[in-house]
Amino acid sequence: MAHATDTTGTEPTRRDFLMLTTGAFGAVGAAALLVPLVGQLAPDAQVVAAGAPIELDLTPIAEGQAIKLFWRGKLIFVRNRTKKEIDEAKAVDVATLRDPQTDEQRTKAGHERYLVVYGNCTHLGCVPLGNAAGEPKGEFDGWFCPCHGSHYDSSGRIRKGPAPLNLPVPPYAFTADTKIKIG
Amino acid sequence: MSGHSTYQPKTGIERWLDARLPIVRLMHDSAVSYPVPRNLNLLWTFGGILVFMLVAQIITGVILAMHYTPNATMAFNSVEHIMRDVNFGWLLRYLHSNGASMFFVAVYVHIFRGMYYGSYKAPREVLWILGVIIFLLMMATAFMGYVLPWGQMSFWGATVITNLFSALPVIGETIVTFLWGGYSVDNPTLNRFFSLHFLLPFMIAGVVVLHIWALHHVGQNNPTGVEVKDVKKDTVPFTPYATIKDLFGMVCFMLVFAWFVFYQPNFMGHADNYIPANPASTPAHIVPEWYFLPFYAILRAIPDKLGGVLAMGGAIVILAFLPWIDTSKVKSMTYRPIARQFFWMFVLVCIGLGYLGAMPADEPYVTISRILTVLYFGFFLALALIGIFERPAPLPTSIADSVLGGSGARLGHATASEPQAKG
Amino acid sequence: MSLRLSLAGLVTGLAIAAASPALAAEGAPKPPAQSWSFSGPFGKFDRAQLQRGFKVAKEVCANCHAMSLIRFRNLAEPGGPGFTPSQVAALAASYTNIKDGPNDSGEMFERPGRPADAFPAPFANEQAARAANGGAYPPPIDMLAKARTYERGFPKFVFDIFTQYQEQGPDYIVALLTGYRDPPAGVTLLPGQNYNNFMPGHLIAMPKPLSDGQVEYPKGPDGKSPVPETVEQYAKDVAAFMVWMAEPHLEARKRLGFQVMIFLALFAGLLYFTKKKIWARLPDHASAH
Numbered sequence: 001m002a003h004a005t006d007t008t009g010t011e012p013t014r015r016d017f018l019m020l021t022t023g024a025f026g027a028v029g030a031a032a033l034l035v036p037l038v039g040q041l042a043p044d045a046q047v048v049a050a051g052a053p054i055e056l057d058l059t060p061i062a063e064g065q066a067i068k069l070f071w072r073g074k075l076i077f078v079r080n081r082t083k084k085e086i087d088e089a090k091a092v093d094v095a096t097l098r099d100p101q102t103d104e105q106r107t108k109a110g111h112e113r114y115l116v117v118y119g120n121c122t123h124l125g126c127v128p129l130g131n132a133a134g135e136p137k138g139e140f141d142g143w144f145c146p147c148h149g150s151h152y153d154s155s156g157r158i159r160k161g162p163a164p165l166n167l168p169v170p171p172y173a174f175t176a177d178t179k180i181k182i183g
Numbered sequence: 184m185s186g187h188s189t190y191q192p193k194t195g196i197e198r199w200l201d202a203r204l205p206i207v208r209l210m211h212d213s214a215v216s217y218p219v220p221r222n223l224n225l226l227w228t229f230g231g232i233l234v235f236m237l238v239a240q241i242i243t244g245v246i247l248a249m250h251y252t253p254n255a256t257m258a259f260n261s262v263e264h265i266m267r268d269v270n271f272g273w274l275l276r277y278l279h280s281n282g283a284s285m286f287f288v289a290v291y292v293h294i295f296r297g298m299y300y301g302s303y304k305a306p307r308e309v310l311w312i313l314g315v316i317i318f319l320l321m322m323a324t325a326f327m328g329y330v331l332p333w334g335q336m337s338f339w340g341a342t343v344i345t346n347l348f349s350a351l352p353v354i355g356e357t358i359v360t361f362l363w364g365g366y367s368v369d370n371p372t373l374n375r376f377f378s379l380h381f382l383l384p385f386m387i388a389g390v391v392v393l394h395i396w397a398l399h400h401v402g403q404n405n406p407t408g409v410e411v412k413d414v415k416k417d418t419v420p421f422t423p424y425a426t427i428k429d430l431f432g433m434v435c436f437m438l439v440f441a442w443f444v445f446y447q448p449n450f451m452g453h454a455d456n457y458i459p460a461n462p463a464s465t466p467a468h469i470v471p472e473w474y475f476l477p478f479y480a481i482l483r484a485i486p487d488k489l490g491g492v493l494a495m496g497g498a499i500v501i502l503a504f505l506p507w508i509d510t511s512k513v514k515s516m517t518y519r520p521i522a523r524q525f526f527w528m529f530v531l532v533c534i535g536l537g538y539l540g541a542m543p544a545d546e547p548y549v550t551i552s553r554i555l556t557v558l559y560f561g562f563f564l565a566l567a568l569i570g571i572f573e574r575p576a577p578l579p580t581s582i583a584d585s586v587l588g589g590s591g592a593r594l595g596h597a598t599a600s601e602p603q604a605k606g
Numbered sequence: 607m608s609l610r611l612s613l614a615g616l617v618t619g620l621a622i623a624a625a626s627p628a629l630a631a632e633g634a635p636k637p638p639a640q641s642w643s644f645s646g647p648f649g650k651f652d653r654a655q656l657q658r659g660f661k662v663a664k665e666v667c668a669n670c671h672a673m674s675l676i677r678f679r680n681l682a683e684p685g686g687p688g689f690t691p692s693q694v695a696a697l698a699a700s701y702t703n704i705k706d707g708p709n710d711s712g713e714m715f716e717r718p719g720r721p722a723d724a725f726p727a728p729f730a731n732e733q734a735a736r737a738a739n740g741g742a743y744p745p746p747i748d749m750l751a752k753a754r755t756y757e758r759g760f761p762k763f764v765f766d767i768f769t770q771y772q773e774q775g776p777d778y779i780v781a782l783l784t785g786y787r788d789p790p791a792g793v794t795l796l797p798g799q800n801y802n803n804f805m806p807g808h809l810i811a812m813p814k815p816l817s818d819g820q821v822e823y824p825k826g827p828d829g830k831s832p833v834p835e836t837v838e839q840y841a842k843d844v845a846a847f848m849v850w851m852a853e854p855h856l857e858a859r860k861r862l863g864f865q866v867m868i869f870l871a872l873f874a875g876l877l878y879f880t881k882k883k884i885w886a887r888l889p890d891h892a893s894a895h
Contacts, residue, residue, distance in 0.1 A: 021876055036274050040249075040269055052720065441866050442867070458753045
């Protein structure tokens with residue numbers, strides 16, 4: 001079906017230039033629209049502000065005990081390690097580890113008693129057992145993940161099971177002997 | 184419109200798909216080769232503008248729902264959370280709230296255009312009725328959306344409008360209780376309104392598909408109201424001619440939209456809705472959003488509860504009967520000297536009712552509202568009568584004639600140089 | 607014909623209707639329009655004014671009114687009063703009674719404020735606020751600049767679309783704060799009532815909140831405050847601060863708006879010429895109009 005149709009363009013270059021510019025404007029406009037539509041997915045100002053560093057007093061944590069806390073919605077374990085656990089963690093030959101890291105790299109010098117790690121298994125995100133008294137600590141005196149059987153040692157390093165990486169250490173610093181600031 | 188498809192699949196994949204799901208053919212036939220009367224003016228771009236607004240409202244609405252909390256104790260603050268904390272939240276919320284207003288601006292232009300050019304007349308009655316249904320769904324959606332911020336106007340608007348149903352005899356009270364999900368407008372009401380506010384736009388989208396289907400089946404009306412006689416002479420293909428015109432109209436409309444969003448975002452809202460809902464205190468004047476004001480004025484003009492509700496509902500429903508009320512055979516009011524004057528008076532009456540709807544229910548407003556309500560319905564009676572005795576001006580013989588000054592046959596058109604127009 | 611007459615009559619009727627609200631709203635005069643730095647398409651807040659306004663709000667208003675939609679961190683965000691993050695942290699920490707908890711023993715406790723905290727409210731809830739204020743509820747002031755207005759009337763409200771006048775809120779607030787008068791003869795005030803020229807109905811529960819010299823403004827290099835420490839100035843400053851509280855992204859909105867308007871105007875122009883070009887392809891276009 002034919003309509004009242006085109007003549008072929010009489011000024012091809014100028015018409016093309018106009019069409020191209022208009023098309024480019026449309027494309028830029030559509031792309032600019034995406035900025036707010038996608039940008040709104042990012043954490044909002046309240047979430048960001050709530051993620052400010054937090055302070056923690058370590059004195060209530062008895063030797064051999066660990067506590068759980070949250071920072072930015074993420075679970076964190078803080079463990080007051082026994083002498084035996086520290087020695088075990090230091091004695092390991094780093095070269096044999098799946099994710100080689102020394103215990104020194106995972107603690108703060110002079111504060112080796114305290115281990116601070118994220119509390120989600122690096123396999124698929126379950127929470128490993130081993131904090132409370134009586135919970136299985138796995139074969140290496142650390143944590144044992146009940147979901148798929150990953151064993152972490154007393155430095156939070158992966159020793160056995162499917163998890164690929166050690167429990168990561170969050171950013172933190174000692175502000176006093178028994179006070180840390182996470183974040 | 185009539186005529187067979189001109190789509191010609193070029194590649195193997197296109198042929199394969201076309202044999203199984205001719206979706207590309209559908210798109211081609213309805214958005215590329217679809218023949219459009221060549222004399223459409225810019226008022227005809229409002230259909231495209233309305234589709235754009237519906238899509239914009241759905242996108243911004245879905246995003247707002249990601250951040251909003253539909254709970255009577257938290258809704259107000261969650262809207263403020265969007266305005267203050269969410270990245271570009273202020274923009275998205277102002278786009279959505281002003282978008283509702285601009286949606287109605289566009290739909291009123293669209294409706295008045297249809298009325299002026301007689302777009303409701305045969306064979307477009309179903310198309311027109313589908314439009315009235317969309318309009319009703321839009322009103323329901325807008326009303327429930329306005330409740331969601333849970334400000335004073337939200338709460339009291341919801342109270343007043345839901346109480347309208349109590350005017351119905353026997354079942355009225357039960358209906359209201361069921362609408363509320365309680366004994367007053369409260370958290371259950373807010374929850375269900377949120378759910379329905381999310382649902383209804385997709386129902387609108389569904390009816391819009393029917394509306395466009397009906398449109399493409401019967402073809403577009405045009406400013407002369409003369410039907411297409413010769414597709415070659417009277418029409419142009421939708422793409423690029425109508426596409427580019429619609430785009431131009433759309434961007435001009437977006438300029439106005441942006442003016443309000445960025446410079447006057449609260450102009451069309453009401454200050455009281457920035458006060459959290461308080462069931463113990465009613466604002467001095469309860470006023471619906473501006474797009475409901477003419478109907479609100481009709482409601483208040485009738486000194487009887489049920490009568491007011493019926494008059495208000497009738498003012499909308501009567502539109503659906505317009506194809507049978509108007510007795511004239513001539514579509515476009517351009518050629519109807521008497522009906523045209525009544526049309527413009529009707530526009531003024533609607534604006535006047537809109538103004539009165541915003542005024543307190545005192546004298547002299549009540550009396551004027553009553554006069555204008557009579558005039559509102561009088562217009563429809565007049566349309567029925569005028570068609571009998573009015574002598575229309577001579578119509579052009581064809582669309583091409585009206586465009587080309589009466590001698591459309593003199594030029595060799597349809598040289599068929601455009602590939603997709605062959606066939 | 608009579609139709610034209612009736613049209614004329616209708617228009618006249620509407621005009622009368624439009625003119626009468628001014629008569630109907632008896633007594634309450636329209637708040638005078640102030641000049642605001644944030645009005646118009648390129649409006650920006652005056653940082654010094656916002657800082658002064660915050661001081662008034664903090665030292666005077668916040669004794670009775672909540673402004674909890676504002677968090678301390680907002681005071682350091684762009685487009686606001688422009689405090690530094692360390693000033694904000696110090697300010698937040700100066701409030702030592704921020705409720706938090708429960709702690710490990712299950713008890714709620716109080717701690718110093720942090721930037722992420724909301725500005726503390728003077729009363730725990732509306733009932734407590736009413737009890738302390740003779741039954742009247744001091745409304746939160748964080749949204750008041752948008753929640754208060756006055757009727758502009760026809761045709762002014764139409765012109766407002768083009769002039770972008772939208773400062774009814776702050777104009778009304780300034781008028782109210784400076785509008786306390788002795789009641790005219792014949793008006794007797796009940797206990798807890800005050801007479802205000804601009805309050806609808808004139809009776810207001812809030813006693814005159816501001817007096818000259820009440821709030822000390824930061825000194826300039828000459829040892830004197832660069833702006834007068836008067837009720838008038840306090841009212842303007844606190845109203846400006848309230849506009850920022852109600853609309854903290856006002857500057858970003860107007861800035862982005864200008865860019866969008868320019869873009870859309872250019873795009874519309876391009877589309878217009880593209881449309882002309884495309885329609886010129888029609889072979890019989892030359893004679894078409």
